[in-house]
Amino acid sequence: MTRFLPLALAMTLAASSALAQTAPTLDEAQQTAPEMPGMTEQTHADLMATLGVPRVPIRTIGILVYDGVNELDLMGPRYTLGQYMGAQTLLIATEPGTVTTVMGVEIVPDTLMADVDALDVLVVPGGFTGTIETAYDGEILDWIRRIDQTTTYTAAVCTGTWILGATGLLDGRRATTNWYRAGEMMDRYGATFTDERFTQDGKYWTSAGVTAGMDMSIAMLADLWSEPYAQAIMLDMEYDPAPPVEGGSPETTAPEVFNMMQAMYDMGVQPLMQRLDAEAAASSTPPTDAN
Amino acid sequence: MDMSLAILVDLYNENYAQGVMLDMEYDPAPPVEGGSPETTSPEVLQMMQAMYDMGSEPLVAELEARRDSLDALSAP
Numbered sequence: 001m002t003r004f005l006p007l008a009l010a011m012t013l014a015a016s017s018a019l020a021q022t023a024p025t026l027d028e029a030q031q032t033a034p035e036m037p038g039m040t041e042q043t044h045a046d047l048m049a050t051l052g053v054p055r056v057p058i059r060t061i062g063i064l065v066y067d068g069v070n071e072l073d074l075m076g077p078r079y080t081l082g083q084y085m086g087a088q089t090l091l092i093a094t095e096p097g098t099v100t101t102v103m104g105v106e107i108v109p110d111t112l113m114a115d116v117d118a119l120d121v122l123v124v125p126g127g128f129t130g131t132i133e134t135a136y137d138g139e140i141l142d143w144i145r146r147i148d149q150t151t152t153y154t155a156a157v158c159t160g161t162w163i164l165g166a167t168g169l170l171d172g173r174r175a176t177t178n179w180y181r182a183g184e185m186m187d188r189y190g191a192t193f194t195d196e197r198f199t200q201d202g203k204y205w206t207s208a209g210v211t212a213g214m215d216m217s218i219a220m221l222a223d224l225w226s227e228p229y230a231q232a233i234m235l236d237m238e239y240d241p242a243p244p245v246e247g248g249s250p251e252t253t254a255p256e257v258f259n260m261m262q263a264m265y266d267m268g269v270q271p272l273m274q275r276l277d278a279e280a281a282a283s284s285t286p287p288t289d290a291n
Numbered sequence: 292m293d294m295s296l297a298i299l300v301d302l303y304n305e306n307y308a309q310g311v312m313l314d315m316e317y318d319p320a321p322p323v324e325g326g327s328p329e330t331t332s333p334e335v336l337q338m339m340q341a342m343y344d345m346g347s348e349p350l351v352a353e354l355e356a357r358r359d360s361l362d363a364l365s366a367p
Contacts, residue, residue: 050338072315158316179316197320209316211292219322231325231335240326241319244297247309248318257309 068130
């Protein structure tokens with residue numbers, strides 16, 4: 001059912017000329033829509049009445065991908081926001097070639113950062129060490145700041161908030177992020193950690209770790225379109241979660257498991273951040289032995 | 292995901308699965324009620340079912356007709 005739902009919906013809604021005026025890219029969706037021999041005018045009318053029209057017209061959704069990105073951070077929003085009919089959803093790579101995720105999945109991105117000038121929605125997913133390296137990459141941070149000037153919403157999932165934070169765009173804002181040293185990390189970027197599953201502050205949306213990106217994306221769909229629309233997508237995803245084990249947050253995790261996970265993250269994160277901080281400080285200090 | 296976590300519990304143990312769940316921060320909080328036929332409003336459920344019907348039924352009919360004609364050709 002992966003491609004069926006959005007295309008079917010797109011064709012249905014493309015039939016509405018009123019909507020086509022507010023979201024012209026539905027024409028594109030109509031061109032790629034499959035044949036629907038069973039579609040009648042009555043079903044058209046019923047579908048339209050149920051879904052309504054988007055509250056906020058969106059044409060382009062971009063998800064930044066880089067080596068070491070967490071695949072579930074990006075795939076939740078890719079699947080969920082990708083169902084906003086009439087919008088193009090792009091995986092945008094920081095450099096040419098395929099991207100290898102934190103768990104070793106090879107991704108073929110749709111386009112390159114250098115070829116994207118504007119987006120309606122930007123999503124920055126997180127990961128582990130690759131995310132930290134990205135948060136110290138001036139070229140990528142500049143691109144995010146530039147794109148942000150064109151967006152309706154700018155969002156980050158998990159430690160993607162560290163990248164967004166490093167741009168300075170979260171300074172003075174409320175934000176949430178992955179549980180790992182969340183308060184310290186948000187302090188670092190001048191943001192106030194909300195400890196929520198997801199947070200919206202103005203045009204900035206941030207989510208807790210990995211799977212929280214799905215909850216945030218569903219809330220974004222409800223905001224951009226409507227609750228019934230989001231509910232239709234949730235049924236398509238059969239997203240009625242029932243974790244078989246208690247856990248998933250620091251509060252619901254056994255202390256020994258939590259301490260082990262935090263120690264493991266510390267080992268991966270702290271030496272790398274110290275090295276990158278030192279390099280950044282060295283490159284911003286004027287040379288003392290100029291001759 | 293729920294099934295995979297249950298499989299991890301079965302293959303390894305609960306603490307292991309809990310470590311993975313914390314890594315995924317899997318403490319779901321869907322912002323809209325739904326995700327199952329029972330929790331979806333009847334008009335949304337009917338719309339989705341009608342849409343799946345429209346996408347799948349003609350395809351199944353076509354594939355079965357093709358299979359039947361191939362069967363007829365290969366019949367002695």
